[in-house]
Structure formats: structure tokens, C-alpha cells
Amino acid sequence: MKIHLFLLLSFLLIIGCKESTSEQESKITNSEDYNNYLAIQKARTTSPYFELWNSKITTDSVELPSFAAVAGQYNMFFESTGNIAYLKKAEQSLEKAVKVANIDKEIYYRSLARNYISQHKFKEALVYADSAAQLSKNIPATQHLLFDVYMELGNYTKADSIKKLFADPQDFNYIIRAAKWNDYKGKLDMTIMFMERAKEKAEASKNRAMLLWVYSNIADYYGHDGRIEDSYEHYLKTLEIDSSNAYAKKGIAWIAYSKDNNSVEAQRILDSVLKAHVSPDYYLLKAEIAEFQNDEKAKKDAMDSFWKLSNNPGYGNMYNTYKIALFAGDPATKKEALALAEQEIKNRATPETYQLLALANLVNGNKEKALKIINDHVIDKTFEPTALLTIAKIYKANMMPDMVKDIKEELLEAGYEMGPVKLREIHSL
Template sequence: MKHLHLLTVIFLFTACQHRPIHIVSEKYVDSLLQQTVIPVAYKQNAEEIKFWQQKIDPKNPGMVAELKYASSLATRFNLTGDINDIKRSDSILHTINRTFKDKEAAPYLGLIRHAILQHKFLLADSFLQQAQRIGIKPYESSTTSFDVDFELGRFYEAEQELKKITSNDYGYFFRFSKLAHYRSDVDTAISSMQKALETAGTNLFLKQAALSNLADLYLHNGQLEKAYAYYKESIQLSSADLHSIMGIAWIALVHDKNTFLAEKLLAHVQIKTKSPEPIYKLMYVAQAKGDSIKEMQYAKEFVLKVSDSVYGNMYNKYLIEIFTGVLNEPAKAEAIAKNELLNRSTSQTYAWYVWALFKNNRYSEAYNVFQNHVSGKPLEGLELYWMGKVMKGLNKGYNAEQFFKEANKNKYDLSPVIIQDLEKNLDH
């Protein structure tokens, strides 16, 4: 009997070892979704919009009220995902420029931020040059130049601008974290974002931005318990942080394989926002469930929505992923990838082009672009996986294996089906 009892204990211990540990709590999700109180951020924003809109006198156009009103509309975009708020805000800023005959830098600084949000990076650069000609403070010049240079792939220039910042403040640490992440130095990226959080003070927006970015970095690094904790901490500050709610949904999907919870969270976000992002993620929930009809439905819905001209180039990467995957229309992916290179030429965007060319059976051209613009450059998880598939398709087994190994370090950035394929390729 003693031997039997020992065997039972060993069996139970072994079973526990192989049982997947779920990170996302169903009880937490239920409590989150049952909240009926409107977050303070929404109320405050609505009050600000109303207040500053009433302060504007069409007969005597000015700048202060107009700038505040434009800023409050941009804040509402961050809360609700309505792209029309950014368009309206842009229109107000251009009106200020006309009123003051392009002699004020402040409207241009707002236009730069909006252009980056909308992935109009060359336009952001032209706005920056105009603002600098008018005259802006050194700190504003360095931080804004960093933002533009970074997005355009001018990483050396971005680093030099960062070196000009003498104050160790939130803006410095946040940007240093982004630069470290680009270089694949995730530990430095995390520690820098921690410092940004410490310097955020009582500013709710800055604290949530640091917390959610910390969570994203931990997710990227495979430390999902920490990612979950930071997402929850940000949501506790305000449930208006829909990005963090979607982050928890992604952990439930890719790690816990709990499509039920992931779907519940994403459906909740979909009601709260006009952003197309939850539709995109619901497509992968359907894919994980093996529901090809729903998967196709979400893919087409997403493409239809983001193909509206108001979105411009904002979702090009997602479109390339869908057109080379679910919808299997690689010619469209190639056209989008080629167009994106006119917007910004980075190792990432060139990798998109390589993948699209490969999927369109243009193998020699794909390899040529890879050698000239991608090989040896930093890439994210999805691009690493794509390059692994390209190398495998070109019978370059060693190169493929190296890319798959690197992609596996960031595997939780990938969809469940891609993770399965990645693991299968690593096993061979």
C-alpha cells in the first residue's frame, strides 16, 4: 500500500507539472466586465471638450482655446478610437496656422503628433522642419526630432537627439526604452520604462502609458505573469485603458489557450471603441477555435474598415499579414508593402516587402531585397518568423533555423496558429 501511495503521489506531481498554468483569472475578468461605472477619464474629457469649444469665438479666432479644444479631441481619440476626432483636431490646428499666418510653432507640434499617430511620417518631418524654422525650445526640438527620426528609421539621428536631453525625466526614459527595444535590448528597455513610471508623478495618462508599455515589454519577453500584473495595475487606475484589456485577452489566447475568456474581453472592448483593432484580434480567436467562417468574416470586416481613406497607412502591417494569410491575396500585400516603403524605409518595412514578394512567388527578388535591406538588421517577432519561412522556402535551412529561434524568443507576440507552426519548424 505504501508503494501504491508513493506511485499515486508521483503520478499526481507529474500530472501537475504538465498541466498548463492559466494566468488570466476568470473571476477577475468577470469582475472587470461587470463594472458599470463610467471611467472618470471619459467624464473629464467630455467636460474639457465642452468647456473649450464654448470658449472659441468664431468672430474673434484665437489660439489658446482652439489649441486646448484640438488637444481634448485628440484625447478622445485615445479613449474611443474614433479617427474622426483626430481629423477634426487636425483641421482646427490648420485653421490656427492660417489665422496666425504660419508664425506660431505650437499648432505644428500638435500636427506632428497627429501625423505620427496616423503613420504619416514624412508629413510629420515636414511639420517638424516648419516648427523649427519658427522656433521651438531645445527640449521640444530634441524629443520631437527623436520621435520623427525613430519612426522614419533614422536611428542614429534619433540617438543623437536623445543625447541632447539633459534632464532625466519621463520623456527621456520613455524614448530611451523605445530605442533599447529596437536594439533588442529588452532588459534595458524594461528598466528604462520602469524609470519612466517612477517619474510619471500623479499624471494618470503618463502612468498608464508607462504601465501598459511595461506590460507589452514583458509580454514580448515571455514574462507573462509580470505582463498580466502590469496590465491589471493600469486598468485599476482606469478601465478606460482598453489597450491593457486587449493585452490580457491576448495572454488568455496565446498562453492559456482560453478562447472563451479572450473572446469575452475583446467583445467588451469592441463595444467600447471604434478602433478596428479588436476585430483583428477576434479574427485570431476564431482561427484558434478552428472557426474558419468567423475567421474569414472578421478578416473581411477588418479590411473593409481600415481600407477607408481616413485610416491611410495606419494598418498596413496588419493588412499585409491578412492578405498573405487568411485572405490569400499576396498581390495586394505586395502593393501595400511597396507603398509602405515610400512612407518609411526600415528593416521592418523591408521585411514586409520581402515576405509579400516571396508569397507572390517572386523568390529571387525577395532574396535580393532581403540581402540588401534586412539581413543582419533588428526585427520583431513576426518579421523574424516571416524571414524564417522565406529562408526555408529558399532551401536555406541554417538561416531559417536561426530566424525561427529568434522568433521563438518573442513567440507570445504571435498568433496561436503561427506559434504552432513555429514550434513545428523548431522541432524539425
Template sequence: MKSIPLSIASIFIFILSCKQKPQPLVEPKLINQMVQNLQSAAKNKVMDSIQTQMKEELNFWESRIVDRPEGITALKSYTNALIQDFHLTGNIFQLQKADSILLHLNQLQKEQDAGILRSLASLYITLHRFTEANEYIAKARKIGTEKYATELLFFDTQFELGGFALCKNVLSKTHSTNQFGYLFRMAKWKHYLGETDSAIHYFNQSALWAGNSNTLKQAAYSNLADLYLHEGNLEKAYSLYKQNLIANPYDHYSLQGMGRIALSHPNTIKLAEKIFYLQAKANALPDALYNLVWLAEAENNIELQKKYATEFEKLATQKVYGGMYNKYLIELYTGILNTPSKALILAEKEILNRSTPQTNAWLVYALQLNGKTASAKSRYQKQVSGKPLESLELYWMGKTMELQYKKYNAKKFYKAAARNRYDLSPAKQKDL
């Protein structure tokens, strides 16, 4: 066998090493610019414009309410402004105000205004109060006006509650090839079925039909980016997150996605830290603290893991958040914080709120960690076995099977979870 000339061998090794070690995607220059912009929003025209518009909108409708406290149109518009401000700043107390106003309006209208009922349902979906959301949308369906909008919200509540047969029925009734609402939900449905290519197609179509609404377009692109990240296509995910952040520098969800991509490469872990601190400054929600737990895991810093996990627990368990962060709290209680009894309490609450294959998987794992093996086995067989699960639930079911000495089953779950490993924290990826 002839030896390969040294120069050719060197090129071959270089090419091979490039394939084995993908270059980092996240651009330090972009993140440093965003940090500077946030320190002085006036330096950035987009940020300054968004801030100014939001303040003007809130002030305008607030002044109208002072003049006419029972004016239904003004109250509705003020509520919409409060909800938009929440999505911009993460100020959960804006949702609390909106809830109070909408309940008052619903009483004034004697529960006969389908628009107000839909607004309440949508608000409660955001707050993860899915059973209540479904009750309000059921009332709107009885009224029967604006059926298309009502049916799409009915899809949303049923999707969260596990009413998948009803979801399929809604899609057949609202079928449309040129409506954002239908296309966006069809994308979610295809993702649930595991038909990734179709889900990508429908998210792209929904973005095309978002019209002049940057909010809808960003929703489509951030969901599409999440799907690409889920599939391990970091390049496409990063491109979409970046596109969203250029359009709206306050898009903390895309910022989070970009941070998680930065965590995937050892050379950009410190950049991820900068991104998550930026997220914490720009948005009041607890999400940044949860992401900092991931950062501490990537750095193998146990002390910081506990610090950030404890801070996240303190904030996320505040009454105003209700059950919005139960999934993440269960993850921390069954891991870093090591208090499985708390995980069991939350998992049982979630079943009352929404009994889906996912929430049942949370309960199975919590039961198993609390030594209730018989109950864990029974619930797994009745509510989880053979059902579609996401990566975290697959990982937890692998752990459950391992604790039940079913190594073959555990390996199958771990293998399935590893296919979408970027949905998992760095410690779980390492464990797999």
C-alpha cells in the first residue's frame, strides 16, 4: 500500500477535523452590540421606537379610561395594550391588570360578548390556566359569532388539554390555505404527529400570510427556529433567531434560543452567559435564571447550579405566576434541588390542570422518585405508553425504566431523547 504524501494527509486531517469540530455560530460582535443597545435604548432606533410606541399606547388608553371608566371600547383597547406590554417586558403584573379588567367587562356584558370571552381564554392560556381557558371558549362557542377565531382558540385549549381528536376536527372545519391562524396551528399539529417536514412547510406558510403583523411573523419564525433547533439544524435556527432579534431586539424568546445555540459550542459558552444576563436585564420573567442554570451545567459549576436554581424557584413559585413554570420546577426538584416530594405535589397539580401524555410522564417520574413504583407503573401503562413524547419526557421515562431495572426499555428511551438532544440541558446531554 502506497503512503499518502504528507501535504495531502495534512489537508485530509484538516478537512476531517473541520467536520468533527463545527465552528461556533453565534457572533460576538452582534451580542456586544445588543448589550450596548440595551444599556441605552435611545442608541438603537428600533428599540427606541418600540419603547415609545408602547408607552404612548398605554398612556393614551389609560387616559381614556380616566375620562370614561365604563367605556367598553377603551377598556378593551387598554387590556390589549397591557398584554402587549407583558410580551415586550415580561411584567407579569400587566397580565394581572388585564385579567381584572376583562373579568369586569365580561360581567358588564353578562358573558354575551364572544370577543371578551376569547380574550379571557387567550389570557388564561398564557397563564397556563388551561381548564379555565377552555370554560371561557366553550361559552364563546355557544354564542356562535366569529366562529373561525373561536374555533382556533378552541384548538389551542384542546391541544394543551390533550383533546387531540377535537384538535383534528377543528382543523378540518377551519381549513384554509391563506389564513395565518389555520396555517400556524396546522404546523403545531404536524409537529405533534412527528411530521417535521410538513411542520416546517406550514410554519413557513404562516409567516408568509402574517401580512403586516411583525408580531405574527416573529411567532412563526421563532417556532420554526425552535423546530430547527429540535432537529439539530443549528445554522437555520440561528439565522431565524437573528432575523427576529434584528426586527425586535426585545424578543427575549429568540435571545434565549440564540443563547442555547451558544451553549452547544465550548468556544461560545462565555458568550451564552452574556446573552442570558442580557435576557435577565431586558425581561422580568424568571426564564433567564433557568437558562443560567443550563450555563452553570455547561461549566460544570455545581455551586452556581444550586444558586441559580434556588433563585429561579424563589421567583417562579410566586403566586402571580400560577403554574406557568411547573415543568421547569419539576425538572429542578428531580435534579439539582433534589426535593422529589415537591416535584410530586406539582406533577399532581398539573394533572388536574391538563392530563396529557407529557404531564402524565412528569407524574410517572415523580412517583418513581418518591418510591411509589406500583403507581408509576400503572400510570405509565394507562397514560404514557405508546404516546408521543418530547425529549425531556423521553429522558425521564428512560430514568424511570432504569430505576425499575428495565435496562432495554431505558436504552430505547435514551436513544429517542438523544435524537433531539438540543432540547435538553447540558447535564442531560452529557448524561446521555
């Protein structure tokens, strides 16, 4: 009997060790891969190039190259720090450039339009994109811009017609927009195919900006497709080029949290990022992870930081979608959710903003109106899991259990994308 007991204990110990090893092997993230990138790095907010051109600008300056060069540097500082003040300074420089330009004016129209896109001032961006088009009707750079603006505004018919004007299967700028178009259509396999083709182009060119863009974006798409190891690998590739890239670090933090169930490591990564790069949405992720950890104080601290930052007037409409979802989640602010959702629809009428309007109507007791909104503007027009979750909630409120069941199955397959907190909500449908 003692021998049998000894053998049983030995067997259980072996099984336990195997399970532990298997669990370790299934982890995607490894801190040794990225610890060196988490070292505190002072955000870059000046350069000899910037100082040279900035010194040439005076109150009555009309030196066009100075404004364009300084705006470009301010954009870089914004990307490095997340500080909205730099994006606004870039806007001011470009507005001055537009005023003083007599030749190549369309170049400055395009630059200012792209600045407005970054600020989610999409209608203003369209005005300057159209102005550029009037001066350069057949210039591909202007066509690319118009496509981007119309996609942001939700005018997909117009975007598609413009895309056909610059269609060239060998051109990088066409390829990445073909990827974006297929993502909108819900064709993830085609999106990844185009992104991999873009990656080949970027790697052949060895262009740093192209590589950074492709690696960080294809990492996202691989994540959507459940290819988490490929996603992780490409976030690391991004950091190999730009060790301070906050977006890639946030992506790795998500993998640690949502795939590896390592919320402590995810918080550590985010804390390292926020020492040099401060963006409101990073605090939202910290709050979500804190909620998962049942740490109410940490969640409140993170949410307080989000609201303090995002309420800076400089951000304008940039965080409206986040705010609508948060307002809708609290009965005390459900009216604010509806008012802001109606305002955001005026800014851009996309399936994603309509699903927020539907959600706001639902929490305000307008379940029939919410159903009409999703039927008219959301269903079969977006395939984002967040929108699907809103659709499922509205179906449930309108007593449509069979429809809820179908969507719930689809949402469970998107568990990694949604994260552990949302997954609880999905299970409760």
C-alpha cells in the first residue's frame, strides 16, 4: 500500500511538473525580449534641426521652409511624448505655411489636412484635401489623402471611387489602403495578405518610417487573426527600430494581459511607457487591468488620470468615442453619453460611431430606437467585436435570444481581442 501511495504521489508530481512546463511554454511574452526597451528614456522634444529652423521664425516671418520644417519636428515630438500641445503647435505652423505659400501650396494643404485627421477634425481635413485636389487633381498623394479622409468620415462609396484612381498593385501606398479597405469589408485574410505584401516592400526599401508603420500595424492584424506569436514578434521588430515606440509596448502589454493572463507584467510595461509617453488611452488600459485584478483604488486612480488628460481642450474630439462608452456604462452619466454620441455622429457618421449612438439610446431606455439604428447603420457594415457586443446587448433587450446566441458564439472566438473583462460581459449575455 505504501508503495502504491508512493507511486501515486510520484505520478501526480510528474503530471504537475508537466502541466507547469506546458503552461510556461504556452506563454507568449518573455520579459528578457523587451526589458532593455523599457528602460526610462527621456522623450525627444528638441533637435539641432528643430532649433535651426525654429530660430528663423519671427512674428512677421514669411520664410516658408521654416514653418514646414518646424511643423514636421513638432509632429515627431507629439509621437514621442503623446503631448497634444506639440500637435497643436504643428497645426499653427502649418496654418501659417498655408497663408504664406505662393507655390506648391497643395503640399501644405495636404500636411494641414493630415494634422487635422490626427486631431479627429475630419470635416476640416476634407476642406483642405479638396483645396489640394483643386490644385493637383491627378497627384497620387492628394488621392491617397482624399481616400483616407472619406474612410474616416464613413463615405465609403466615395473612398472606393477614389481608390480606383490610384490602383497599382506594385505601389506601397495603394497596397496599404487596399488592406484598410478589406479590413473595413471584414475580410481579414485579404487584409493580412495586403499587409504582408506591404511588409515585403518596406523591407526591400529599408525605409525606417515604412517599416515602423508596417510592423506595428501588421502586429495588430495578426492579433485579430489569433496569430498572437506573430503579433508579438512584430511588436518586437518595431522596438528594434524604435526602442521608445509606445504603441508597440502597449501591444505587448495587451498580450501579457489578455493572452498570458499576466496582469502584473502588463501593468509594469504600461508604467514604464507612461514615464515618457502620456496618452489618455493608456490609462484606460491600466484601469481595465486594475478592474480585472479587483483593485478598485488602482482603477480609480487610472480613470482619474484619463479624465484629467482627455478633458484638456486641446484634444477636442479625439477621445469622444472612449468617453461615450464610459458615460454609457454609468447610469449617472447616460444622458451625457447620448448627447456626446449625437455630436460625434455629426463629426463622422461611421458604423462604429452609430453603434455608440445605439448603445447610448439603449442605456437611456430607447431599446426600439437602438434596434433601428443598428439595423440601418451597423449590421453588415462593421465586423468589429465591440460593435458586435453592442448589437448583442440590443438584441437581448429586444427579446431576440436566437440572434444573441449567434453573436455570442462569434464574440467568444474574439476573446483575445476583447480581453478578460469584456469576456465576462460576453459570458453573461
